[in-house]
Amino acid sequence: MKNMKNKPLTRRTFVKKTSIGAAGVTLASTGLASVYLDIIQDVEKPAILGGSPVRQKGSALGGSWPVYEDSDVQMYLDAYKSKKWSEYSNSDKELSVRFEKEFAELMGVSYCATTNSGTDALDAAQRAFDIGPGDEVITQTNTFIATAQTTFNLFALPVFVDSDPETFMINADLIEERITPNTRAILPVHIGGAAADMDKILAIAKKHNLVVIEDACQAHMGEWRNKKLGAIGDLGCFSFQEGKSLCGGEGGAVIGNDDNIMAKVDAYTNNGRDPRGQRRSFPGSNFRITPFVAATLLGQIRRLEVQSAQRDENSLYLEKLLSEIKGVRPTKKYSGQTRRSFYEYQLIYEKEYFNDLPKTKFVEAMRAEGIPFGRGIDSSLHLDPFIETYLNLRGFQKVFSKERLDKYRRENLCPVNERIDKETGLSLGQKVFLGTMRDMEDIVTAIIKIQKYSSNEVFSDHSYK
Ligand SMILES: Cc1ncc(COP(=O)(O)O)c(C=O)c1O
Structure with a gap:
C-alpha cells in the first residue's frame, strides 16, 4: 500500500475470527485485544474484483x-374507526395532543x-420569532434543503457557514464573521444525529442578541450536557418522516419552554388559534397532523x-x-455531546490509506460487499441552483439591495464542506445500527478487504466496471 502512513493490520487482525475466517467465534464474544491475528493475507478478493461479497x-x-407490531396497526385502526379524522381543538382527548405531551x-x-413535516416545524419556528423580509439567519450548507428553503420562503437570507472538517458540524468559529445588523437567528443543524457545538453557538447568540433554533430533524434522543438536542436553544425542530428514528410517515414538531413563543408556534400550525384560548389572534396556516399520524407516532x-x-x-x-x-474513522464529537442520535452516522474516509482510491470508488466497492455506505449527508447547499432562483425573485430584489445580494454571492463559500462531499464524507443509515454486532464486524471486514486490494491495478486504473 504505497501511501500508507501507518500500515494497518499487517499483523494481528480479527478477520479470521469474524465472517471471513468463519471460525464461528466472533469478536463480540472473544474481546478485541486477544483476536488480532496476523491473517490479513487470508482476506478474500473484494466482490467488485470478482470475489464473493461479505454479505450475500x-x-x-x-x-x-x-418497525411495527400488530398493536401499532390496531392503534391506527382505532384512530380510523373513531371517525375523528381531524384534530384542531387542543383537547386532551386528541391523539395529537397526547403525542405532544409525551414527546x-x-x-x-x-x-x-x-x-x-420537519419543514413546517422550521417554518413555524422562524415565524414565531417574526423572522421575515430583510432578515438573515445563520445556518450551514450541509443539511437537507428545507433548512434553508424555509428561511428563503420568508424572504430572509440563509447565510451558509462552512463545516468543521473533523465533526462535519457547523464550524462555530466562523459564525461571528457572518453576522450583520440584520441577523436574527442562528439555525444550527445536528446533522446526522451528532451534536453541533452548542456551548459556542449559545455564547455567540447571547453576545449578539440572536435566537437559536435547533434543526434537530435528524437528532431524536441525542443529548448535549445531558439535555436533549432540540431543547438546548430557544426552539427545536423535529421531523418524523419515514427515515427518521422516530417516524410517523410524515410529520414534525417544534419544542420549547417559552409560553408566549410556543403559543405563537402552536397558533401558526392551527390557523392562528391561540392554544390558550382558541381565539384566532395570531398569524397562522394549517400545519396540523392527522390523528392517523399521531396514532403512528404514539405507537x-x-x-x-x-x-x-x-x-x-x-x-x-x-x-x-x-x-x-486506519482509513475510515468516525467523525469526532464535541465534548458536550453526552449522547448521539442516529439518522446518518458520519465517518471520515482517508484515501491515503487506500492507495488514493477515490471515495466514490470505495463506496462502490463497499456496496458490492453488501455494506450500504452512503457518500455523506446531503449536498453542499450553497452551490445549489435554487439559491439564484430565490435571489432573483421579485420579493428578494425588492427587499435586499444589489450590494447585499452581491456580497452574499461573493461570501457564499464553503470549501471545507465541498471537500467533505467529494473526498472525506461517508455515512451509514440509522437502521444499520439496529442490526447485530456481527453486522458491525462485517462493515470492518469489508473495509479491510478493500484496503488490502486497493493497490490492485484494476482498482488503481479505475477501469473496473
Ligand atoms: C436536517 C433536516 N431538516 C429538515 C428536514 C425536513 O423534514 P421533513 O422532511 O419532515 O419536512 C429534514 C428531513 O429530512 C432534515 O433532515
Whole structure:
C-alpha cells in the first residue's frame, strides 16, 4: 500500500475470527485485544474484483425499517374507526395532543407543537420569532434543503457557514464573521444525529442578541450536557418522516419552554388559534397532523429508547473496531455531546490509506460487499441552483439591495464542506445500527478487504466496471 502512513493490520487482525475466517467465534464474544491475528493475507478478493461479497445477496445489513407490531396497526385502526379524522381543538382527548405531551416530556421541555413535516416545524419556528423580509439567519450548507428553503420562503437570507472538517458540524468559529445588523437567528443543524457545538453557538447568540433554533430533524434522543438536542436553544425542530428514528410517515414538531413563543408556534400550525384560548389572534396556516399520524407516532415512541440504546451499543462496538484500523474513522464529537442520535452516522474516509482510491470508488466497492455506505449527508447547499432562483425573485430584489445580494454571492463559500462531499464524507443509515454486532464486524471486514486490494491495478486504473 504505497501511501500508507501507518500500515494497518499487517499483523494481528480479527478477520479470521469474524465472517471471513468463519471460525464461528466472533469478536463480540472473544474481546478485541486477544483476536488480532496476523491473517490479513487470508482476506478474500473484494466482490467488485470478482470475489464473493461479505454479505450475500438477500442478507441485508442492519434492521428492517420502519418497525411495527400488530398493536401499532390496531392503534391506527382505532384512530380510523373513531371517525375523528381531524384534530384542531387542543383537547386532551386528541391523539395529537397526547403525542405532544409525551414527546415534550421525553424531550424535557414544557411544550411541543406538532406539524405536518420537519419543514413546517422550521417554518413555524422562524415565524414565531417574526423572522421575515430583510432578515438573515445563520445556518450551514450541509443539511437537507428545507433548512434553508424555509428561511428563503420568508424572504430572509440563509447565510451558509462552512463545516468543521473533523465533526462535519457547523464550524462555530466562523459564525461571528457572518453576522450583520440584520441577523436574527442562528439555525444550527445536528446533522446526522451528532451534536453541533452548542456551548459556542449559545455564547455567540447571547453576545449578539440572536435566537437559536435547533434543526434537530435528524437528532431524536441525542443529548448535549445531558439535555436533549432540540431543547438546548430557544426552539427545536423535529421531523418524523419515514427515515427518521422516530417516524410517523410524515410529520414534525417544534419544542420549547417559552409560553408566549410556543403559543405563537402552536397558533401558526392551527390557523392562528391561540392554544390558550382558541381565539384566532395570531398569524397562522394549517400545519396540523392527522390523528392517523399521531396514532403512528404514539405507537413508534414506545420503542424509541430501546432502539436508541441498541444503536448506541452497536455504534460503540463499531467505533471500537474502527479504532484498530486506519482509513475510515468516525467523525469526532464535541465534548458536550453526552449522547448521539442516529439518522446518518458520519465517518471520515482517508484515501491515503487506500492507495488514493477515490471515495466514490470505495463506496462502490463497499456496496458490492453488501455494506450500504452512503457518500455523506446531503449536498453542499450553497452551490445549489435554487439559491439564484430565490435571489432573483421579485420579493428578494425588492427587499435586499444589489450590494447585499452581491456580497452574499461573493461570501457564499464553503470549501471545507465541498471537500467533505467529494473526498472525506461517508455515512451509514440509522437502521444499520439496529442490526447485530456481527453486522458491525462485517462493515470492518469489508473495509479491510478493500484496503488490502486497493493497490490492485484494476482498482488503481479505475477501469473496473
Ligand atoms: C436536517 C433536516 N431538516 C429538515 C428536514 C425536513 O423534514 P421533513 O422532511 O419532515 O419536512 C429534514 C428531513 O429530512 C432534515 O433532515
